[in-house]
Amino acid sequence: MTGIRCLNSHAELPLSPRDRLLYAVAHVTGTAPALGTRLGSVPLAKPGVVHNALADGLGDTRTVVVTGTLDRRLVLIEHDAGGTWTAADLSGLPHGSRAWPAWTQGQLTIAEPRGWLSHAEITSEGQRRLLRPRLLLASLYHPENFPLPRFPLAISDLARAARSTLLGHVELMDMQLSVSLEDIIGRATSGDVDILGISVTFGQHDLMTWLLDAVTSSDTPPLVVAGGSLTARNEKVLLDAYPDLLIGRSAGEPTIADVLAHWHGDLEADQIRGAGYRGAPRGGGTVGIGRVRRTATVANRLQTDMWPELDLLDTTFQHKGVAQLEASRGCTNYCSFCPRGHKGQWAGAAPDALPWILEEMGAIFDQHPHLSRTLYLVDEEFIGRSDDAAQRALAVADTLVDARFSWETSCRVDQVVRLDRDRAWHVERAHLWRGLAERKLRRCLFGVESGVTSILERFNKETTGTQNALAIRTLTVLGVPPRFTYITFDHLMTETELLETYAFQGRTDLLLRAVPELGVEEIVDCVRDEEWVAEHTIGCPFYTGISYMLVSMECLIGAAYTRKVEAIGLTGRADPSMGRVEAAYADWRIGVLSRWAQLWIDRNFALDYTLKSLEKILDDHPHQVVRGLRRILKNAAYRLLGGMLDLLGTTSTLIGHQEELADRCSALAEGLIGELQADLTPAIAGVEKGLPPDHRQRLRREYTRWAGTDAWRLINAGDPCGT
Ligand code: B12
Numbered sequence: 143m144t145g146i147r148c149l150n151s152h153a154e155l156p157l158s159p160r161d162r163l164l165y166a167v168a169h170v171t172g173t174a175p176a177l178g179t180r181l182g183s184v185p186l187a188k189p190g191v192v193h194n195a196l197a198d199g200l201g202d203t204r205t206v207v208v209t210g211t212l213d214r215r216l217v218l219i220e221h222d223a224g225g226t227w228t229a230a231d232l233s234g235l236p237h238g239s240r241a242w243p244a245w246t247q248g249q250l251t252i253a254e255p256r257g258w259l260s261h262a263e264i265t266s267e268g269q270r271r272l273l274r275p276r277l278l279l280a281s282l283y284h285p286e287n288f289p290l291p292r293f294p295l296a297i298s299d300l301a302r303a304a305r306s307t308l309l310g311h312v313e314l315m316d317m318q319l320s321v322s323l324e325d326i327i328g329r330a331t332s333g334d335v336d337i338l339g340i341s342v343t344f345g346q347h348d349l350m351t352w353l354l355d356a357v358t359s360s361d362t363p364p365l366v367v368a369g370g371s372l373t374a375r376n377e378k379v380l381l382d383a384y385p386d387l388l389i390g391r392s393a394g395e396p397t398i399a400d401v402l403a404h405w406h407g408d409l410e411a412d413q414i415r416g417a418g419y420r421g422a423p424r425g426g427g428t429v430g431i432g433r434v435r436r437t438a439t440v441a442n443r444l445q446t447d448m449w450p451e452l453d454l455l456d457t458t459f460q461h462k463g464v465a466q467l468e469a470s471r472g473c474t475n476y477c478s479f480c481p482r483g484h485k486g487q488w489a490g491a492a493p494d495a496l497p498w499i500l501e502e503m504g505a506i507f508d509q510h511p512h513l514s515r516t517l518y519l520v521d522e523e524f525i526g527r528s529d530d531a532a533q534r535a536l537a538v539a540d541t542l543v544d545a546r547f548s549w550e551t552s553c554r555v556d557q558v559v560r561l562d563r564d565r566a567w568h569v570e571r572a573h574l575w576r577g578l579a580e581r582k583l584r585r586c587l588f589g590v591e592s593g594v595t596s597i598l599e600r601f602n603k604e605t606t607g608t609q610n611a612l613a614i615r616t617l618t619v620l621g622v623p624p625r626f627t628y629i630t631f632d633h634l635m636t637e638t639e640l641l642e643t644y645a646f647q648g649r650t651d652l653l654l655r656a657v658p659e660l661g662v663e664e665i666v667d668c669v670r671d672e673e674w675v676a677e678h679t680i681g682c683p684f685y686t687g688i689s690y691m692l693v694s695m696e697c698l699i700g701a702a703y704t705r706k707v708e709a710i711g712l713t714g715r716a717d718p719s720m721g722r723v724e725a726a727y728a729d730w731r732i733g734v735l736s737r738w739a740q741l742w743i744d745r746n747f748a749l750d751y752t753l754k755s756l757e758k759i760l761d762d763h764p765h766q767v768v769r770g771l772r773r774i775l776k777n778a779a780y781r782l783l784g785g786m787l788d789l790l791g792t793t794s795t796l797i798g799h800q801e802e803l804a805d806r807c808s809a810l811a812e813g814l815i816g817e818l819q820a821d822l823t824p825a826i827a828g829v830e831k832g833l834p835p836d837h838r839q840r841l842r843r844e845y846t847r848w849a850g851t852d853a854w855r856l857i858n859a860g861d862p863c864g865t
């Protein structure tokens with residue numbers, strides 16, 4: 143054992159976490175594990191696999207616990223039944239430096255807190271808490287809508303929060319990764335799960351109710367807690383249907399940690415942070431269900447640990463998925479169509495909190511050398527409003543570059559141009575954006591949403607048409623690769639506003655040529671000089687830069703915009719699947735146009751999505767050609783909008799003309815789809831020649847399906863929020 147003590151007192155010894163795992167085994171058995179043992183190659187990001195490898199290697203009689211978070215993984219191994227334990231912190235940091243959860247007091251005693259490896263005493267209650275509850279975190283998914291898997295951040299973040307409590311153990315299942323709903327139901331009702339946590343986003347209400355029906359009707363149902371973007375919208379509907387359900391109403395880290403404590407009886411339901419639930423029926427014992435209760439949520443700025451466990455990252459890559467991470471949470475604004483309840487106000491992680499997680503993710507990337515080393519930072523607003531916002535953003539970008547990542551993210555336009563700020567501010571911002579582009583920012587999404595100031599006011603975007611125009615010019619001249627989202631139709635818009643929308647989308651003085659040789663001061667001045675702008679336009683209308691054309695407003699449940707529509711009696715029934723409310727248009731003619739625009743989107747969605755995916759993976763010339771194909775689709779969409787506006791202009795506002803306008807839109811769309819096919823057929827044939835065989839087949843299959851369709855029908859895909 144002296145060798146082991148020696149390890150603790152020489153913390154600088156270059157041991158890896160894997161070495162420490164092997165030392166821990168030696169500490170228990172007195173001998174080093176044989177060379178080539180499974181433990182020598184076990185993936186440390188997957189504690190379940192580590193546990194099984196340890197249990198196999200050590201024999202079934204001793205209890206093994208692998209707990210704690212990825213950066214502070216804690217391995218506890220029992221020596222003999224009822225005897226002492228070995229405790230190893232695989233990070234190499236001393237046990238005494240861990241923020242031990244309160245429950246461990248008196249239940250788990252480390253003999254040598256100054257070392258990472260130590261004997262430990264654990265009471266039987268302590269052992270029970272280390273082993274229970276068994277938490278299953280499940281993420282739902284409709285593969286037919288969005289075939290590209292993304293690393294499941296929500297359940298991975300929750301897993302970290304749960305493991306940091308050292309209570310019980312956590313297992314993750316994600317339907318994107320070859321797991322079916324039946325698999326989740328089977329596991330959740332197997333008797334081996336005490337708590338089921340379900341993460342649900344838009345379009346998954348059906349899956350959610352099937353799962354809840356199956357689980358709640360099983361013999362010994364686990365405690366069920368559900369969260370995510372959709373449950374935040376459907377909280378009431380869900381609690382009405384499933385009175386025993388707990389709902390996570392915000393960032394779920396504190397909630398899930400408290401649910402584990404609640405399972406042990408340490409907390410009452412009303413002490414679980416950020417929860418919605420049904421209280422006991424009034425008058426105790428009476429028949430009926432109690433009213434919905436809500437506990438306070440935790441602000442993002444108090445919850446800056448937003449890192450995931452990485453159990454599923456390797457599996458995501460095996461399924462050709464992409465890596466996601468957040469560097470900030472929440473937003474600086476309150477757009478009227480974007481309910482903020484569960485996403486909250488902006489708070490960013492300090493850049494120096496990132497390197498360890500990037501290193502861990504990088505190590506998993508290294509095992510997939512053919513993958514593009516790109517990280518999708520799914521921040522709602524990458525930069526934020528702190529005093530040091532620009533420096534922080536650059537420092538985050540430096541950290542990403544140091545870890546050899548390219549990256550993409552989203553941001554508000556007012557981080558580029560603000561009409562209430564002076565030239566010096568704009569010069570600083572131009573430096574920032576050029577700096578980010580130099581630091582491997584592959585693409586940034588800007589939610590422009592409109593170029594018409596009266597619409598922007600209704601959306602509470604806190605931006606104006608002029609500001610948006612200047613921002614688009616600035617970004618393109620700086621060479622930042624932007625993407626823009628735009629809400630073309632909204633329920634409260636007027637005919638004039640729609641005409642102005644059409645005009646803005648057609649402007650050719652917004653997308654400018656990148657001029658890398660021009661200094662940022664000059665750029666700030668030049669984008670305001672119409673003559674200079676005319677000389678530097680790329681000649682393409684702005685709509686060619688819009689990610690998804692012809693999008694209509696969605697009245698999300700709980701949004702201020704929805705309340706405005708409701709106030710004038712335009713809302714209809716709720717659609718729980720998309721967390722929205724159906725609504726009519728104040729000008730019914732615009733409603734007809736919006737419907738035909740949606741039919742157009744849906745008819746072309748799969749083909750456009752295929753082209754978009756190809757665009758992502760192709761380089762150089764083939765990339766340009768596929769881009770050209772998408773432009774053909776965008777041109778056709780813009781012509782549809784223009785044609786429909788002409789029809790609207792010649793239609794009386796009297797309600798009796800509804801069918802007539804719809805018929806005329808239908809005829810227009812039919813004609814345009816025919817023309818689109820005539821344009822696309824030779825273009826696709828040209829592109830195919832330059833594509834590798836598997837991509838060629840995929841494009842041919844999708845194109846044949848598209849060309850063989852003559853139906854106009856709505857699907858439930860919506861605008862994939864530009865991501
Ligand atoms: C990736 C993404 C998508 C992907 C989803 C693909 C997939 N495979 O999952 C795609 C592109 C398909 C998509 C689509 C849409 N999206 Co989207 N999307 C995102 C994005 C960028 C990242 C999601 C994410 O991983 N977040 C990070 C994780 C950690 O956050 P989270 O999922 O919210 O999880 C936390 C909490 O919700 C909670 N939680 C989650 N699950 C659980 C479970 C339990 C048990 C508990 C207790 C807690 C809990 O805890 C988590 C950790 O804190 C977010 C922006 C964002 N930053 O969230 C927008 C976002 C969620 N999308 C949004 C919208 C509006 C949409 C669309 C409806 C757009 C549209 N109008 O059509 C469509 C839906 C279309 C459809 N048919 O499904 C909005 C929602 C707006 C709002 N305020 O609610 C967001 C917030 C973007 C925005 N600000 O506008 N989206």
Ligand code: SF4
Binds near residue numbers: 474477522523554589
């Ligand atoms: S739409 Fe975008 S900018 Fe507006 S509040 Fe939501 S996240 Fe923020």
